[in-house]
Amino acid sequence: MxxxxxxxxxxxxxxxxxxxxxxxxxxxxxxxxxxxxxxxxxxxxxxxxxxVELKDGEYKLEEKKYDDKGWKAEFGITVAEGKITKSTFDYVNEEGKLKSEDKDYQEMMEKQAGTGPADFIPELNDALVKEQSADVDAVTGATHTSESFKEYAQKLIDAAEKGDTKTIEIDNKAK
CATH class of the missing domain: 1.20.5 (Single alpha-helices involved in coiled-coils or other helix-helix interfaces)
Structure with missing residues (x-):
């Protein structure tokens, strides 16, 4: 056993x-x-x-209409030696002032979302130059702006691939 x-x-x-x-x-x-x-x-x-090689030059995009808060997006990229070297996304009001420099708007956004355009707009611009792609991370508290940024950045990259330096006009449905 x-x-x-x-x-x-x-x-x-x-x-x-x-x-x-x-x-x-x-x-x-x-x-x-x-x-x-x-x-x-x-x-x-x-x-x-x-x-895909980007053609050197300056590429611009702008929304045609101001939104209900009085802002519209303006976006430019500079391509040198086939790379994005500068990104200038921001919103401008009818007076020509930039949203990223509007202290009152910054304070209001910080209270509501924990971040403001003076923080997230440079972050998005820097990410595009660093990543060399429109596929950048969305900024928490600025989801709508991040989505618009990505969409518009891709349009500018597409134009840079073709070498088309004509300003892209976005027929946004604001106002």
Whole structure:
């Protein structure tokens, strides 16, 4: 009887060892291959940013109408040596003042959303130059502006790919 228990226990331990060894080996192989896939995915993403050459020049975009608060977007990028070197997204009012410089608007936005145009507009502009892509992170508290920024940045990048320096006019449905 004792011999049967010992043989059964050893058999169980041996079978468990084979199962664990087989599973462990496959996980390592999966980790290695998925790690390689992730690396090549990142490399492909980086390559896609540079895949299309941008033509040097200044590209501009502006909304045609002021919104219900009296602002409209104006956006420009400068491309030199095939790269975006400057981004000048902001909102302007009918007096020609920039939203990012409006202290009253900044205070009101900070109270409501925790951030204001003096904070998030430069952040978006810097991100475009750094990333060389319209696919920048949205700014918390400025979702609408972030979405408009991304959409308009892509339009400017498309124009820069073609070398079309004509000002893009956006027929926004404000006022």
């Amino acid at each position: 004792k011999l049967k228990k010992v043989v059964a226990t050893l058999s169980l331990v041996l079978a468990s060892t084979f199962v664990l060894a087989a599973c462990g080996g496959k996980d390592d192989a999966k980790k290695d291959s998925s790690s390689k896939e992730a690396t090549s995915s990142v490399e492909s993403k980086k390559e896609s940013k540079v895949a």
